[in-house]
Amino acid sequence: MVNLVRNENMKIYRRMRTWILLGLMVAFVLFFNIIAWQEGSKAQDENWQAALIQEKQDLSETVKQGKLGEEDEAYFKQQIAIMNYQLERNIRSTEGTMWGGVNDSAELAIVITIFTIIIAGDMLAGEFSSGTIKLLLIRPASRVKILVSKYISVLMFGLLLLLTLFVLSIVVNGILFGFGHMDLPLVTMNAQGDIVEKSMILDLWKTYLFNSVSTIMFVTMAFMISSAFRSSTMAIGFSIGALFGGHIILELLKRFDWSKYLLFANTDLTQYLSGSPFKEGMTLSFSIGVLTVYFLLFNLTSWLLFTRRDVAA
Numbered sequence: 001m002v003n004l005v006r007n008e009n010m011k012i013y014r015r016m017r018t019w020i021l022l023g024l025m026v027a028f029v030l031f032f033n034i035i036a037w038q039e040g041s042k043a044q045d046e047n048w049q050a051a052l053i054q055e056k057q058d059l060s061e062t063v064k065q066g067k068l069g070e071e072d073e074a075y076f077k078q079q080i081a082i083m084n085y086q087l088e089r090n091i092r093s094t095e096g097t098m099w100g101g102v103n104d105s106a107e108l109a110i111v112i113t114i115f116t117i118i119i120a121g122d123m124l125a126g127e128f129s130s131g132t133i134k135l136l137l138i139r140p141a142s143r144v145k146i147l148v149s150k151y152i153s154v155l156m157f158g159l160l161l162l163l164t165l166f167v168l169s170i171v172v173n174g175i176l177f178g179f180g181h182m183d184l185p186l187v188t189m190n191a192q193g194d195i196v197e198k199s200m201i202l203d204l205w206k207t208y209l210f211n212s213v214s215t216i217m218f219v220t221m222a223f224m225i226s227s228a229f230r231s232s233t234m235a236i237g238f239s240i241g242a243l244f245g246g247h248i249i250l251e252l253l254k255r256f257d258w259s260k261y262l263l264f265a266n267t268d269l270t271q272y273l274s275g276s277p278f279k280e281g282m283t284l285s286f287s288i289g290v291l292t293v294y295f296l297l298f299n300l301t302s303w304l305l306f307t308r309r310d311v312a313a
Contacts, residue, residue: 004149005156012119012157021115025161028111029168033101037176048092056083075276078189085195086187097181099200101173106204108165109211113218114240116158120222121235123150124306128230143307151223151302158215166208203273210269217267217291218243220298227302250278266290 012018059076062068068076086093094100124147185197222239226232246264253259260266260279266287271277 001145001149004145005152008123008149008153009156012153018119018157021118022161022164025108025111025115025164026168028108029105029165029172032108033105033169033172033176036101036104048096049087051095052083052087052093056080056087059083071276082187082189082195091185091187091197092181094184094186094200096177097184098170098173098177098179099181099184099186099204101177102166102169102204103207105165105169105173106207106211108169109162109208109215110243112158112161112165112212113215113243115161116154116215116219117222117239117243118236119157120154120219121226121239122232123154123223123226125226125230125232125235129232144303147227147303147306151220151299154219154223155216158212158219162208162212162215166204206273207270210273213269213291214267217263217294217298220295224298224302227306254278260286261290263291263294 059080063073063076063080083093085091094103184200186200186203187195187197188203189195218239221242222235225238226235229235242264246262246267250259250262250264253262257279260282265278265282268278269284269287272284272287277283
């Protein structure tokens with residue numbers, strides 16, 4: 001199995017496409033953070049109290065107008081309470097610090113998902129279209145081992161992109177904003193309504209790891225479609241379409257209670273870090289359970305179709 005995984009990784013990193021994707025990942029991180037820095041976040045470093053007071057006043061005025069929905073109003077009031085806590089204890093916000101940039105960089109996880117889908121969608125379909133699948137199947141390794149080695153290699157590529165994003169965002173934002181405020185706590189409100197201080201680095205890791213769950217699910221979907229239809233175009237196109245179209249589907253079906261069982265309603269686990277699940281009553285353990293069912297279903301389908309179907313001569 002180790003040799004098979006090594007062989008699949010060699011195939012991935014020998015292609016120019018892979019290095020182009022890695023280069024684009026680096027370019028996105030640099031562009032995203034430099035633009036954010038140039039837009040004025042750095043200017044808030046010395047006057048963060050005044051900026052925070054002004055932001056709190058703006059939020060308070062918006063709440064007083066009474067035009068917000070119930071969820072938005074509750075969120076704004078939560079942010080106001082957090083700002084009061086920070087001002088009372090002289091705890092600055094993350095704006096204008098490296099942590100703000102690193103946290104914002106987590107939004108680039110969707111880029112990781114897209115790039116990994118591109119690799120996953122072609123892992124099996126590419127072998128069939130080029131005819132090299134026959135060279136693999138005549139080896140003593142079973143089809144299951146071949147399938148698993150390809151899947152593991154894809155996940156390893158996604159993990160590499162995640163580590164690249166995390167490390168590079170820290171380095172880039174540290175250079176732009178300075179490596180001060182390393183011990184800055186994250187001030188947030190828990191499910192009980194209490195304001196608490198958390199470790200910034202641990203919370204960021206949770207955010208990045210939770211975002212990686214979405215990547216794993218959509219990559220597994222692309223892998224399944226690649227195995228089922230042996231078409232990289234269909235696997236990549238359908239999976240990326242589902243990635244972006246899932247939110248639209250959720251908004252259309254949100255009024256139905258059963259919508260909480262949809263894949264798209266559970267892939268974003270960061271909803272539990274912010275305390276705003278898709279539907280009231282949903283919990284982290286519920287979403288993990290739903291995702292586990294989809295994960296097993298996708299992989300079972302891949303296994304059945306890859307191991308049972310004949311390869312045309």
